């Protein structure tokens with residue numbers, strides 16, 4: 203029986219895919235797997251039993267990836283599962299920044315006692331007039347799951363779209379409309395675009411990437427949209443730019459004391475993925491990843507270990523090993539098997555950065571002695587008997 207724990211509410215349609223061999227626990231202690239959305243896991247003591255963490259979402263900055271890897275805990279996310287939800291909110295954000303829809307609605311509410319409101323509205327509406335997004339230039343930084351959807355949708359709304367992503371995947375490139383201008387230098391986006399939206403992960407290399415210097419390069423009256431993470435943006439510099447009239451609006455999905463209520467900001471409470479469809483998609487994908495990993499040892503969509511799969515084990519035994527990506531590991535593993543007089547029928551090894559993963563199918567069942575001998579190999583982080 204596997205135990206799983208949810209650190210945030212996870213959609214029931216996903217959890218329903220755990221079968222009778224799984225039990226949800228109230229505490230982290232003893233859990234084999236954890237499902238999480240935005241709960242902060244940094245500093246959390248993780249139990250020895252923990253094998254996997256699945257982020258029902260894209261961003262993994264709330265999870266200590268390296269610490270997990272050092273403990274042989276495989277962390278998954280659910281790429282693309284909530285991208286459409288975010289795309290739709292980005293489009294809404296552009297419209298909210300262009301037309302004073304929120305101001306207009308507030309004014310109507312405030313005038314609710316006015317029996318002649320239809321007439322008053324016709325007089326007052328000029329206060330809430332705006333501009334159209336069609337024909338405007340949109341710059342997209344990061345053309346992953348979300349960026350590419352925003353790019354394609356914006357072209358259909360008549361925008362001229364410029365995309366920047368030096369690490370774009372082949373799939374994302376294939377999915378992009380041919381109308382999108384491929385930008386090699388992010389400054390070209392800063393200098394030319396009326397709307398700029400960022401869709402990159404929060405990493406050491408991207409933290410604060412939209413800084414004072416970047417903002418200074420931007421066009422006067424630019425609208426900046428941030429549905430990725432607040433720490434990507436130097437928000438002090440944004441507030442100064444809004445005050446100076448350099449930036450027209452800052453649309454952000456990340457409420458914090460700095461931006462809430464500040465003139466020129468439009469702030470939502472991290473709603474990008476808060477749709478039934480996105481929540482369901484993420485939960486279904488996360489549960490599928492955890493089950494394949496716990497039951498077969500296969501890794502798909504991990505962010506700290508390589509993807510690695512040998513399908514369902516049809517042989518007598520299977521052992522999996524999370525280990526450091528250093529020379530000599532495979533030789534050491536096969537020596538252990540040779541010493542135990544166990545024949546390896548199939549084997550695969552994949553590396554990703556500092557970490558690697560090895561799967562071995564055996565012609566006889568794996569024993570605890572084999573596990574102990576593998577665990578004793580320098581650089582081994584976690585050994586599991588799958589069968």
Ligand SMILES: NC(=O)c1ccc[n+]([C@@H]2O[C@H](COP(=O)([O-])OP(=O)(O)OC[C@H]3O[C@@H](n4cnc5c(N)ncnc54)[C@H](O)[C@@H]3O)[C@@H](O)[C@H]2O)c1
Nearest residue numbers: 260261344345346347348367369401402403429430474475
């Ligand atoms: N507001 C929300 O609710 C919500 C929902 C989903 C995701 N997000 C955030 O949005 C981010 C992006 O999500 P996604 O699903 O598109 O992820 P993704 O991994 O599919 O795409 C990220 C893209 O950013 C690119 N990139 C990385 N560094 C870059 C750089 N310096 N300059 C330009 N491009 C760079 C990558 O090559 C990749 O194509 C997530 O990491 C998360 O932080 C927020």
Ligand SMILES: O=C(O)CC[C@@H](O)C(=O)O
Nearest residue numbers: 239240259260261475476
């Ligand atoms: O779980 C959420 O609601 C937010 C998810 C989002 O920030 C993500 O990175 O996928």
